[in-house]
Amino acid sequence: MNPILKNILITVCGAFVGASVNMAIVMLGGSVVPPPSGVDLTTMEGLAAGMPLMSPMHFLFPLLAHAIGTFVAAGLIARFAASRHLQLAMIVSALFFVSGLQMVMELPSPLWFNATDLVLAYFPMGWLGFKLGRK
Secondary structure, three states, X not given: OOHHHHHHHHHHHHHHHHHHHHHHHHHHHHHHOOOOOOOOXXXXXXXXXXXXXXXXXXXXXXXXXXHHHHHHHHXXXXXXXXXXXXXXHHHHXXXXXXXXXXXXXXXXXXXXXXXXXXXHOOHXXXXXXXXXXXX
């Protein structure tokens, strides 16, 4: 297979798998740490309205989801890409970072969570996924 095509396909597949892992962990988090009573997590408006009622424990699973999703995506890319492993892992990390930045801008979440999420969950986990996923 053409190496450029292989890199494109593995990057798209890695991003898809990482996003799926992210979503699975977020969904699991709702059953492990139930939302405060009366908070509707199915809409952005309900989520934004319920933010002040959430404890730090409610932010654990979103942080883990962002970090593990990025880690898995970067690791898959580092393992299966034809070349440019680090660059492609960082591209997918940047993609996940941009989506995390969008959520930070849309939701009134606590500053400590925003800072921790944006600083630790994307590029460091992408680099770690690259390091552990290399051939």
